Amino acid sequence: MRFVDLHSQFAAYESEIREQMDAVLKTAQFILGPKGAELERRLAAYVGAKHAFGCSSGTDALLLSLMSYGVGPGDEIITSPFTFIATAEVISLLGATPVFADIDPVSYNIDPVKMEEAVTKNTRGIIPVSLYGQCADVEATLRIASEYSLFVIEDGCQSFGAERNGKRSCGFPHIGTTSFFPSKPLGCYGDGGMVFTSDDGVADRISGLRNHGQWERYRHRAIGINGRLDEIQAAVLLAKFSRFPSELDRRAAAGAYYSKALADVVAVPATAQGNTHVYAQYSIRTERRDDLAAHLSENGVPTAIHYPVPLHRQEAFARLGYGEDDFPVSSQVSREILSLPMSAFLSRQDQDEVIRQIRRFFGK
């Protein structure tokens, strides 16, 4: 059994993927060409943003977003301590300070009350993370941002395709970012990501910053990075994107099937009102997490822990000076969370086996 079944996906889409990649090989245009431009147009329209920029990774999409606001030393950026390190890593890379605010115990997304408490005179922006595949409370975040004149970057690296009150993740003001890491809901065959915005000024800055600070060839107006998505990855994504809506339906059906079968033995994911869930991770919670993970592993069921150590307790962030007991909700969830096999190609047979093994562990 596979945690994310990319093999079956490739078998199902092989001819379209090869056709798209062949077209790139024939034109020999590998960087900033027509495939990337087409992908940007199609995904911008899909999320409801005016502009999209293909990036070298989700991490670089976040980094470029912060660079577009000129973030640097002395600036504080509020985010969740319960996320993949990239969200906060890019803040520190620019010399700014990540300021954490604890999560909501049901959605696992940043708690807007804690977020507002974390605002100081040095706060420049907020990065709410739409964790596991459902949007954070974007409306509350935007209200706080508007009150304190802050920018908002939705880290939608796990939530591409998710909706909140009829709008799509990554399409909210001011910036949305996503990742095309292979195991993501929409994944390429290497690293990739995208920045979305409807702000023309931000869009202009990102367009040059992702290309070594060039808006005109060999005229460098700013220090940028090599942050572009390549054409081969764009080709893979175009082939996969045409099947993406049906994949989301299958992910939703698989999530609902797990939840119905497991709700009496573990805490199953709760989808907040107004949200849809794309289950980038289908993550359950139980106080017996480590024993359950060992039992599943012994019985051929792969699992993963997203994430075992919250960011305020990571060595890399020791200099931020947080204590072990800060952010108790994040710490508790990190001890109890367990992600189960999930993908659009997860077979019913495999899912039944996962369910059977979990129920057996709990003597049900």
Ligand SMILES: Cc1ncc(COP(=O)(O)O)c(C=O)c1O
């Ligand atoms: C929440 C979150 N933020 C940022 C990233 C970074 O994306 P990438 O791996 O494409 O750099 C990821 C992906 O792993 C993620 O899950």
